[in-house]
Amino acid sequence: MQNLMLLEDEIILRQELAEFLTDIGYQVDAVASLAEFHQMYDPAIHRIAVIDLTLPDGDGMALIRQLREQGQQIGIVVLTARRTTPDKVAGLGDGADYYLTKTADLDELAATLAALTRRLGEPEPSGLWVLELGPRRLLPPGFPAIALSHQDVTVLHTLMAEPGKIISRQEIVNALGEDFMQYDQRRLDTQMRRLRRKAEEATGVELPVNTARNAGYRFFAEAEIRS
Numbered sequence: 001m002q003n004l005m006l007l008e009d010e011i012i013l014r015q016e017l018a019e020f021l022t023d024i025g026y027q028v029d030a031v032a033s034l035a036e037f038h039q040m041y042d043p044a045i046h047r048i049a050v051i052d053l054t055l056p057d058g059d060g061m062a063l064i065r066q067l068r069e070q071g072q073q074i075g076i077v078v079l080t081a082r083r084t085t086p087d088k089v090a091g092l093g094d095g096a097d098y099y100l101t102k103t104a105d106l107d108e109l110a111a112t113l114a115a116l117t118r119r120l121g122e123p124e125p126s127g128l129w130v131l132e133l134g135p136r137r138l139l140p141p142g143f144p145a146i147a148l149s150h151q152d153v154t155v156l157h158t159l160m161a162e163p164g165k166i167i168s169r170q171e172i173v174n175a176l177g178e179d180f181m182q183y184d185q186r187r188l189d190t191q192m193r194r195l196r197r198k199a200e201e202a203t204g205v206e207l208p209v210n211t212a213r214n215a216g217y218r219f220f221a222e223a224e225i226r227s
Helices: 012-023 036-040 058-070 086-093 108-119 149-159 169-174 185-203
Strands: 003-007 025-029 046-049 073-080 096-102 127-131 137-139 167-168 209-212 214-217 222-226
Touching: 003 012, 003 036, 012 025, 012 108, 025 036, 036 058, 046 058, 046 108, 046 127, 058 073, 058 086, 073 086, 073 108, 086 096, 096 108, 127 149, 149 169, 149 185, 149 214, 149 222, 167 169, 169 185, 169 214, 185 209
Parallel strands: 003 025, 003 046, 046 073, 073 096, 127 222
Antiparallel strands: 127 137, 167 214, 209 214
C-alpha cells in the first residue's frame, strides 16, 4: 500500500477524494493547506502527492518547485481547476509528474496514480504470508498470527491462491456465496478496508493487497495456504 499525501482545501472534495483513494488501496493523509502539508509530510513515508494549486495560504506550484529543489523524489499529480495549456505546461515544467484538471473522472485519477506507482516501483514485500484455514488466521512474516473471520478467510483464500494475479470482484463475490448481480459492491470494498485495517492494527504491517479499479484485487507477496 502506497502512502499518499492529498492537498485539497475544499472540504467536501477532500473527503470524497480521501475516501476514494483509500478504497483503491492508498494510505491517505489529507490536508487543506500548505502549512498542514509541511507539518504532515514525511519523505521517508509518503511516496506520492496529489496537490491542488489554488490554496488558502499560497500556490501549490510553489510547493512543487520547493520539493523538487530539495531533491525530493516523491511522485506528484496536480489536480486543479486551472485548465489552460500554459498552466499545464508550467506545472509539468516545474516538477509535476502528471497534470489533471478537476473535470477528470475518478477512474482517470486512479489510472494516473497506478501509472505513477509503476514508475516509482512498488515496495517489495519481504517474507512469506501464510493463511491457515483451520485455525482461521493469517501469519504475516515475522509477526504473531492475526485472527480472521470466516469472510476474511474466504476473501484471502481467493486472493492468495494466485498471488500476483488480479482476481476479479465477481470471483471474490462468488467465493463468498453471493449472487454477483444482486451484490452491493460497497460491501466488498468495506470488507477489504477492514482486512487492511486489521493487519495494520495488529502488527503495523500493511496487507500486501492492491486494487485494480473496477476490476478486482491482487495479493502481491509470496503466499502459502495451509489446511
